[in-house]
Amino acid sequence: MSDLSIRNIIERVTSGRLRIPSFQRGFVWDAERVAFLMDSIYKGYPFGAAILWRTKEQLKSERQLGPFELPEHDPDLPIDYVLDGQQRLTSIFGVFQSDIEPREVAPWTKIFFDLGAQSDLQESQFHCLTADKVDPERHFPVSTFFNVPAYRQATKDFDDALADRIGGVQAVFQQASIPVQLVETDDRAKVAIVFERVNRMGMELDILQLLSAWTWSEDFDLQEKFEEFAEELRPFGFHGVGDDSNLLLRCCAAIVNGDVSPGALVELNGGEVRDRFTEMVNGIKGAIDFLRANIGVATLANLPYPALLVPLSVFFAAPDGKEVKVTKAQSRVLLSWFWRSCFSRRFSAGVIRNLNRDVEEAEKLRTGKGSNLDAITAEVEPAYFSDQTFNVSTVHTKIFVLLLAQGGPLSFVSGSPISLGKVLQAYNRNEFHHLYPQKYLKDQGRTTSEIGALANFVFLSSADNKTLGAVAPSLYRSRMDDQAVPKILEHAFCPAALFDDDFDEFMAKRSQVLAQKAKELMGL
Structure with missing residues (x-):
């Protein structure tokens, strides 16, 4: 731990040595917080240490310091x-600086010491004031403290x-120092970890911003590319993929390096990311088309x-x-996988390890090198469907x-095909209802978990559910198309019982x- 005086800070910024990486958010403090900081420094109250990353290599993408454009630095x-x-x-x-003109209006820099205020442990003696509010006999501009002629x-x-x-x-500020922790390294993976831990209780680490900072070029901005890709996916219902930067980065790392670990993400080669970006886009589009x-x-x-x-x-x-x-044989392997x-909940735990293994096997499958992609142990018992309750937000x-969608479900009233594309895009509870109606089972004294079990649900619109009514299945059967009933049940994986x-x-x-049916889909 070392200290920086205010004069040191001014000199380092104006010489271009103290800079802001683009993965930092912008300046967001308002004038009141700035004035409050001045009061804390004056009264000797703790206000936190700064953490600096010292490196020999300048990032290709940086952020200006609030409204101030940073000057070039000495490359040595x-x-x-x-x-x-x-x-x-x-x-x-x-x-406190007086050398760099702000590129935009910065009223928060106009801080004054209130000569007329009583010394108070709690109340601030520093205020941000507009020119029309300044009383020269009462308000002293602290901006002069490091500018001899102005002072x-x-x-x-x-x-x-x-x-x-x-x-x-003035002496208090000239003697004040800011505690500084220095991380001196050219290892970007270490920087990512430090940044993550620093921000764990505040702003979440955005590895996309980190990677963008050291892959940027004049004609390629990774964040912009991802945003454009998100918009391209919007008409197909997969805009969320483009919004999930960590998912996109994993796909990118898997294609470029065959490794999706956090360390691999920040070690991605900027030039290769740029050169293979189209390949990544094609891979994700192909995966989406296959799933659809x-x-x-x-x-x-x-x-x-x-x-x-990711493996897809x-x-x-x-x-x-x-x-x-895709050959028929490859398609069978992909579907089985x-x-x-x-059903094995493969990506609930050990995600990185399992993804890296599957990424390697997916590459082998594509290149015909003998793949074990679907060699995954998985079992499904009837209890999976009778013991777990229906909730559209849960994995199961x-x-x-x-x-259910694999059966090509039919309307329980008319027997006509259900437009799954529309239903699954909307994806809400209104498109799924109980086979044994909720009220009917409650009247029989059934528990909430029994009523809400997966096996008691089917694709059923709210309109069809109202038509069938809250009566016993033997009674609502008469409201169904009699000739279509066998097909309706078959497509719903539902027994005549x-x-x-x-x-x-x-x-x-x-x-x-x-x-x-689950075992058949898994190829068991």
Whole structure:
């Protein structure tokens, strides 16, 4: 731990040595907070240490210091980038410096010491004032404390007592120091970890911003590219993919390096990221097309685990102008892997390890090198569907919904096909209802968990649910198209025992049917 005086801060900024990396947020303090900081420094109250990253290599993308554009630095000298304390350092520099004109209006820099205020441990003696609010006999501009000519001009009419008093205030700031922790390294992975830990209780680390800072070029900004890609995906219901920067970065790292660990993300080669960006975009688009066409996934919200996109994007990654053609054998492996990953909850734990293994096997499958991608142990018992309750936000419900979609469900009233694309894009509770109506089961004394079990749900619109009514299945059967009933049940993976009004027997049989269907999808 070392200290920086206010004069040191001014000199380092004006010489270009103290800089702001682009992965930091901008200056956000208001005038009241800046004035409050001045009061804390004056009264000797703790106001936190700054953390600086010292490196020999200047980042290609930087942020200006609040409204101040930073000057060029001497390439022979190291650079100190601010990892923590930007708001405090910017405030101190902005208030006391007099060499750099702000690029925009910065009223918060106009801080005055209130000569008329009583000394108070709690109340601030420093205020930010506009020109029309300044009383020259009461408000002294602290901006003059490090500017000798300006200070002399501001105090030239003071009597000895007043000059001594303001001189004492000036001395406090001239002698004040800011605690500094210095991280001296050219290892960017270490910088990412430090930044993450510093901001864990505040702003979450955004690895995209970190990576953007050292992959940027005049014609390539990674953040902008991701934003453009998000908009491109919007019409297809997958705008959420483009908004998930960590998911996109994992896809990128998987394609470029075959490794999705945090360390691998920040070690990505900027030039290779730029050169292979189109390949990554094609890989994600191919993965989305495959999920839409073969599983019925209509939006990112349908995916039990967004991480499923990563190995798929590796398989479908192709340079611009080329396309990965999937053979029937490859498609079977991909589908088996998808369902086994879902039912084994593969990406609930050990995500990085499992992703790296699957990324490697997906690459082998694409290149015909003998892949074990779907060699994943997975078991599904009927209890999976009878013991877990329906909630559209949970993983097991998303898996269940996608399983039901494989049957090509029909309307329980008319027997006409359900437009799954629209239903799954909307993806809300109103499109799914109980086979044994909720009120009917409550009247029988059934518990909430029994009523809400997965096996008691089906694709059923609110309109069809109202038509069928809150009566026993044997009664609402008459409201269904009689000739279509066998097909309706078949497409819903639902046994005819539904209409026997024996809830326990029905749940046992339907759970068995669903478990068998899950095993078929997994290739078991």
